[in-house]
Amino acid sequence: MSLVVIGTVAFDAIETPFGKTDKIVGGAATYASLAASYFYKKTKIVAVVGDDFHQEDIADFGKHGIDVEGLQIKEGEKSFFWAGKYHNDMNSRDTLITELNVLADFDPIIPESYQDCEFLMLGNLTPQIQQTVIKRLKNRPKLIVMDTMNFWMDIAMDDLLETIKMVDVLTINDAEARQLSGEYSLVKAANKILTMGPKYLIIKKGEHGALLFHEEKIFSAPALPLADVFDPTGAGDTFAGGFIGYMAQVGTINFNNMKNAIIFGSALASFCVEKFGTEKIKNLTQAEVASRVQEFVSLSSFTIEN
């Protein structure tokens, strides 16, 4: 039994109103697997990097107990690189550089030792590669969570719709839910998306929290109000990784466990934005995580007598 995370492992160069970085380690699979590792020890990644990726960066995964057998290292090639600059409100950003490099012809290899996968996190990537991973697993995982973005809706909607059919949980933001469904109301959007395949839909609303939809049920999770958002990069991936890591830990798939998983994912994401890149989520203690989760409890709890 294991949790497999597929996605990018990459270099990012980030500029925010608070500062800028050189190339630092990023990528959806990096954030998601680090987040998941706080809740579930058998986390394994499928990704590709070039030989510019440093051994110590790969060793960082090992320190978190993350299996990297599925991480391909392409000799003589370069890793995926993204550079972006956030605006003052931190809610919008410009992409300055996107170099696909090794990602251009990424063919995900699933090691034999990964075939015990029960929980599959499809980090943001082309829907076709996400689908390939599902097909290369001999047994259908117990839970498949898929993250995606508007970019794939713009250029690969057919592939996206095919892949969405095969997953249990879809995580997208509010604008993407509207784009995918053609509905402005998030309730109507969710009802439509829940007919496209996923049994659960998570709509991420950034500083406004997240909504979980399942059948007729809705759960509204708060976001932790923060004095400073230092760097939002990877927050969505961290959320998704924390979410599926918690689900893998508890093992039973139901609405109540998913509600908690959203709180744990949100807690991890709230750490992520406090420093550049993975700096914060690489170095958390279980006590820090538990204490942050308790902040979410007090933030949103109230008692009304019937």
Next chain:
Amino acid sequence: MSLVVIGTVAFDAIETPFGKTDKIVGGAATYASLAASYFYKKTKIVAVVGDDFHQEDIADFGKHGIDVEGLQIKEGEKSFFWAGKYHNDMNSRDTLITELNVLADFDPIIPESYQDCEFLMLGNLTPQIQQTVIKRLKNRPKLIVMDTMNFWMDIAMDDLLETIKMVDVLTINDAEARQLSGEYSLVKAANKILTMGPKYLIIKKGEHGALLFHEEKIFSAPALPLADVFDPTGAGDTFAGGFIGYMAQVGTINFNNMKNAIIFGSALASFCVEKFGTEKIKNLTQAEVASRVQEFVSLSSFTIEN
């Protein structure tokens, strides 16, 4: 002991993507007092109308047990009139007509029978009139809640700051909190505003719920996700009225009671937007209100074991 609500009682003409109305009864004091009346029976209004205001509309207040002794009726003058049109997303609107009429020289008269006021709701009006009402009460109420808007920040900031100093709870939206404080982060904005006088700050975020700030504590309340928002007019006033009505009912001012008051206010506001004007909130049963409050409970509750 009573709850006094001051604000506009007026005519609105509303156009939304779902239809349009002729002149219908609106105004901050109308929405707020109707909402409050579901929780507290001794609700009294201070407002002014012209002789174009119909006796049956005044009788509607009476049906809800709302005292109208402080409602001045100006012979030969016309009531305040606002006409607006909502855009397709229902989050923004254009004002088509604003006729101040009787509001232009409104001098709020506090009947002697209102001097038992313990809970004071200052609905959205010029800050100077709001302040006059506080000064005309012989005893300082136990709780003063003030609603205001960006318009007064633009044209009467000094008056606004003077009035804010005198109140316990300020309710504004997120854009207004940013404008008032000059801070983008809502946490920083709240910390600054809490030094300006109010001990409690409620930031209304519409479809994203509301935040309550007090000392170091924060409460995040969800909004009920709705398939259709029919007409948002008066939702903020209804929220504020439900909030203070619940506080008057429980009587004790503390953070926990305020959390519940926000849920009750949000429940009333979620009804308000389901029909044009006051149509829905004029005709609710206590059972409907209780059941809607339970929807908020299930929407936001989760159980994490320590």
